[in-house]
Amino acid sequence: MIIIHMGFGGCGIIRYVSLMMLVVLLLTGCTAGASEGKKGSGAVVADDSLQTDSKKDRLALIEAAEIDDVSSAAEEMSSLIKTFKTAVESDDREEAARQAERMAALWKSLSEKAVDAQPEKLQQIEADLVGVLDEVAASDWDKTRLVDLDYSLYQGFRDVKPALQN
Amino acid sequence: MIRRKMLSLLLAVALIVALVPATVAGAAVKSVNVTIDGKKQTYSVSPRIENGRTLVPYRAIAEALGGTVSYDAKSKKATIKKSGQTIELTQGSKSARINGSAVTLDAAPLNVSGTLLVPLRFVGESLGVWVTWNQSSSTAVLETKRTFKHDLGSTTLNGVPKRVVVLFNGGVDISVLLKVKPVGAVESYIQQPFYEYIRSNLIGTKTLGDETQPNVEAIVALKPDVIIATKDRHEGIYGQLSKIAPTIVTKDLADWQDNLQVMSKVLNKEDIATSFLADWKKQVADFKSKLPAKDKGAAISIIRVNPNGTARAYNTGFAYKIFQELGFSTPKAQLAVGQEIIPVASQEQISLLDGDYIFDFTTDWDGDGAILQHQKTWTSSALWKNLNAVKNNKYYKVNSVTWNLSGGALAAKLMLDDLYFYFGLE
Numbered sequence: 001m002i003i004i005h006m007g008f009g010g011c012g013i014i015r016y017v018s019l020m021m022l023v024v025l026l027l028t029g030c031t032a033g034a035s036e037g038k039k040g041s042g043a044v045v046a047d048d049s050l051q052t053d054s055k056k057d058r059l060a061l062i063e064a065a066e067i068d069d070v071s072s073a074a075e076e077m078s079s080l081i082k083t084f085k086t087a088v089e090s091d092d093r094e095e096a097a098r099q100a101e102r103m104a105a106l107w108k109s110l111s112e113k114a115v116d117a118q119p120e121k122l123q124q125i126e127a128d129l130v131g132v133l134d135e136v137a138a139s140d141w142d143k144t145r146l147v148d149l150d151y152s153l154y155q156g157f158r159d160v161k162p163a164l165q166n
Numbered sequence: 167m168i169r170r171k172m173l174s175l176l177l178a179v180a181l182i183v184a185l186v187p188a189t190v191a192g193a194a195v196k197s198v199n200v201t202i203d204g205k206k207q208t209y210s211v212s213p214r215i216e217n218g219r220t221l222v223p224y225r226a227i228a229e230a231l232g233g234t235v236s237y238d239a240k241s242k243k244a245t246i247k248k249s250g251q252t253i254e255l256t257q258g259s260k261s262a263r264i265n266g267s268a269v270t271l272d273a274a275p276l277n278v279s280g281t282l283l284v285p286l287r288f289v290g291e292s293l294g295v296w297v298t299w300n301q302s303s304s305t306a307v308l309e310t311k312r313t314f315k316h317d318l319g320s321t322t323l324n325g326v327p328k329r330v331v332v333l334f335n336g337g338v339d340i341s342v343l344l345k346v347k348p349v350g351a352v353e354s355y356i357q358q359p360f361y362e363y364i365r366s367n368l369i370g371t372k373t374l375g376d377e378t379q380p381n382v383e384a385i386v387a388l389k390p391d392v393i394i395a396t397k398d399r400h401e402g403i404y405g406q407l408s409k410i411a412p413t414i415v416t417k418d419l420a421d422w423q424d425n426l427q428v429m430s431k432v433l434n435k436e437d438i439a440t441s442f443l444a445d446w447k448k449q450v451a452d453f454k455s456k457l458p459a460k461d462k463g464a465a466i467s468i469i470r471v472n473p474n475g476t477a478r479a480y481n482t483g484f485a486y487k488i489f490q491e492l493g494f495s496t497p498k499a500q501l502a503v504g505q506e507i508i509p510v511a512s513q514e515q516i517s518l519l520d521g522d523y524i525f526d527f528t529t530d531w532d533g534d535g536a537i538l539q540h541q542k543t544w545t546s547s548a549l550w551k552n553l554n555a556v557k558n559n560k561y562y563k564v565n566s567v568t569w570n571l572s573g574g575a576l577a578a579k580l581m582l583d584d585l586y587f588y589f590g591l592e
Contacts, residue, residue: 079592081587082586082587082590082591082592083590085587085588085590086590089559143559144561147559147562148563151562151563151564151565151584151587154584154587155565155580155584158580158583159363
């Protein structure tokens with residue numbers, strides 16, 4: 001290796017280093033890809049890393065709901081997640097937007113109470129809610145995506161709910 | 167005459183008064199029997215039911231099973247040694263130790279006339295025998311060996327297994343439900359090493375490769391005392407597995423209820439399985455009662471897109487069985503094909519994917535999104551948009567782990583719960 005390297009000269013070294021970096025990048029890229037595949041979620045909605053700050057802001061603008069009883073609020077959230085799907089499927093945009101905001105407001109309070117829940121579950125719910133708020137505000141309504149997001153929310157909240165009822 | 171009548175009345179009252187306490191006492195102290203391998207046992211202090219718990223004389227049972235017992239009167243501690251295992255119990259305390267590891271009893275051991283009575287369940291857990299309760303004869307049935315007949319033979323176990331190896335994903339899920347941590351288990355198809363919904367319960371369990379091709383050398387290294395396999399996947403290596411350890415084979419990978427029952431009998435956890443299945447039946451009945459008339463018997467199409475870009479519909483498998491149990495039907499066009507897995511190679515056959523509802527558990531196996539691109543090609547076509555389910559907003563992409571890849575009891579419950587979401591039921 002060293003002999004070949006010496007033979008390349010200055011320009012050759014740059015070319016060689018570039019080549020090595022490319023190989024390293026390709027290798028690490030391939031490994032991560034394969035690894036991500038093995039760790040695939042199996043869920044239909046994913047990738048919270050795609051959130052932009054502006055999208056997160058939509059959730060930030062919503063005020064946390066005042067909660068007297070955590071258990072009742074959790075039940076309301078569960079119920080809203082189901083009725084939201086019905087509103088979307090029946091094309092009731094106004095109702096869907098109202099329910100999405102209420103879910104976000106409830107979640108902002110509930111998330112603080114779910115101290116025993118896995119942090120990644122909380123992040124996923126937040127990502128789903130951001131997605132829901134974004135989609136209900138879009139002029140072009142993607143009902144399939146909204147139901148997919150709602151399903152992800154349903155599964156995520158089901159996992160977190162026990163931590164709210166302790 | 168009057169005096170004679172009065173005397174009769176008094177006698178009758180006296181008789182009733184005398185009988186009532188005896189009846190009440192009889193109801194309170196119902197006799198409890200114990201059998202070991204079918205032989206009725208007799209004890210100086212009788213087993214009994216206290217606060218709903220069956221308590222049995224531990225020392226006599228341990229000795230009958232070949233254990234040795236010592237008792238320290240000062241600390242009120244009993245130490246039992248059996249088959250290389252040490253069990254430490256203290257009178258009045260729910261905390262015990264098995265080989266140094268802390269365990270909690272359902273109820274504290276009770277001293278009755280110098281005999282320590284312990285909860286029946288603890289006998290099984292600590293002494294490695296199968297314990298079941300026969301309600302009709304009030305008998306605690308203890309078995310020191312069990313023989314399991316299965317499709318590939320007959321397997322005898324000489325004690326409740328402790329080093330358990332599970333070779334199919336549905337079985338791994340069931341082991342979590344039964345609170346038995348396997349020493350080794352096959353890894354999940356995605357989300358490796360184990361599916362996220364059960365992973366936290368499997369910390370320390372060694373992975374043994376793929377369900378379709380488990381790593382035999384790794385199984386040998388674990389020195390299991392039972393291997394739980396399934397005929398669909400492991401018929402070809404059954405002979406090899408049987409030489410490593412007693413191997414029990416379930417008959418159908420997708421029949422989670424049968425798999426649960428078999429595994430619970432092997433692992434001495436029949437009470438958990440019975441309770442889970444009773445709860446399942448209740449929830450199935452609840453779902454059916456809440457399902458609106460328009461959806462009763464709806465034709466359900468269960469589909470996936472394949473890595474090569476073709477698609478398929480399922481008239482078999484885990485999700486299909488659950489839909490059948492819930493009273494749904496199969497699309498007529500699919501039934502007409504007469505195959506369990508219906509290949510749909512091109513858009514010309516797309517109507518085979520239709521139903522009143524379409525549930526799609528396409529899996530992104532490689533994590534590169536290629537298969538999702540194929541899925542998008544299918545769902546973007548004009549022919550797709552013309553399917554009844556699609557036109558009626560009844561096409562759903564569902565969790566491939568809990569609807570297809572796992573196939574366990576806990577997954578079944580999650581899938582059923584998902585159906586409350588999809589059918590809008592409270």
